Amino acid sequence: MQIYVCVKHVPDTAANIKIVGENGFDDAGCKFIANPYDEYAVEQAVQLVEKNGGEVIVVTVGKAVAAATIRAAMAMGAHRGILITVDSQFLDSQTTAQALKVAIEQDGKPDIIFTGKGAVDSEGFQTLYRLAAGMNLPVVNEINKMELGEGKATVGHEIGGGAREVLDVSLPCVLGTTKGLNEPRYPKFPDIMKAKKKEIKQITIADLGISVDGAQSELEKLEKTPDRSGAKMLEGDVRQAVEELVNILKEEEKVI
């Protein structure tokens, strides 16, 4: 099987984000990681290839430093990487999807393209749908169950309200992964060393014939979410504190 995994290099979820100018952030002063949801995608791809044979190719759109995230995926077992470099901190999802499509089509014939259900930096939750539409492939997102069948995959996901949906998807397809699908492995030291020798092909987005000027949406402004200034502590014994809380919630906040 030829399985592609689209992975994004994102600021660590625990990192402090320092906003710079109107719509940028200090990326040099911030630790980056592989997008957490993408780890389920890499793990699923590696498990499928371990069982059925084939190769796992990681594709990333980002700055040159994003190679670190490709190496992390390689340490988990991915075989090769493609890094499409851009200069900007943010790229709209349609342009990203086009870049992924062209890079994948130039490289080979996917049986499955995996990616995380969304990226924790821009939180757009749509790139995989645009990739699928561009390639005329079916797509299902937020899967936490998967079984490979003959020419199809049977996948499951939650649809809210305690309900689950099971779907049959024809291969080739695009699948977005979330927690519960598998347990991403922690690479061992020899795997990390081996990953350093694997091939990463680096190309610029312009090399793929894609212009970054045709964006459909633009990030105009970034501002820090206002933090609460700290709790009003309710004192006294449990009963007193709780009664005061209920009064406040009912009379002042009017939320109950």
Next chain:
Amino acid sequence: MATIGILIETEDGNVKDTNFGVLTAARGQGDGTIIALMMDGSADGAKDALGKYGAQKVVQLSADGADLSTSHDLKARTLAAAIEHYSLDALLGLASAQGRDIFARLAAFMNLPLASDCMAVDMAAKTVKKSHFSGKAFATIKMLGKVMLCAIRPNAIDAVEAPADAAMESFAASVQDPGLVKVVEVKKEAADEVDLTEAGVIVTGGRPIASADNYKILDECAKLLGGAIGASRAAVDAGFAPHAMQVGQTGKTVSPRLYIGCGLSGSVQHFAGMKTSKVIVAINTDKDAPIFEKCDYGIIGDLFDVVPVLTEVLKEKL
């Protein structure tokens, strides 16, 4: 004058309350026409509820010769046809699990910009406000397409009534399902559960809850408030709660009017999923827990002592 479509979501045939905030958001955009679009449930039954919040037209959508419930792609294509037919300037809806999926399919199919999980919409400026960096920042995004597609975070916008007399209509789209994804089955696992992402009140238990069974204590309290129960990542990883209950990074993003965190430390990852809640209450034994720095009201105490008393007091006072 803008024409704004609203994709209405129903549950068991009833219009979900969270739709009313979306209708309110649409009304705030000048003298527009508001058209409620329904793909499930009955438009007749929903007419009064939707009219109360300002829908001027309620349209029952269907696909020619096909059952919409069998395919999400078919739904997206039907919506695309409705956007063309009614010359919509914008389509708003809920960023629920289903809403996020259908809006993304639609945006990809029509090659239009989409803002998912928005907190505010400004159609005159063609901008939306949404979360960035797991809730650590707000982004203002300019939408450059011909039609604005916005899926709004449930409960992010307060619902305000503005009665209108809604006209009824139906529209059958001539669309074809590509047929590459088929819904095999939908299993409702817990019938009486309030959807976590759309709950108005959430009571969450962290690792100190110590067992799956102990969530009953929180559930009793949450039910009194018409709410749902959530769990922290630590509690989920310890096997005390299913992943479906997890709030925060790698879990669900919620925005209830009241969030009661019991035994939560207040990690950045947890706050990523609930910091836009209107009022946050924390109950923790540790007076130095970071959560007390970031919430509105705090009680120092063991959740096993405090929550039962809270339930008792609520029974008396509600």
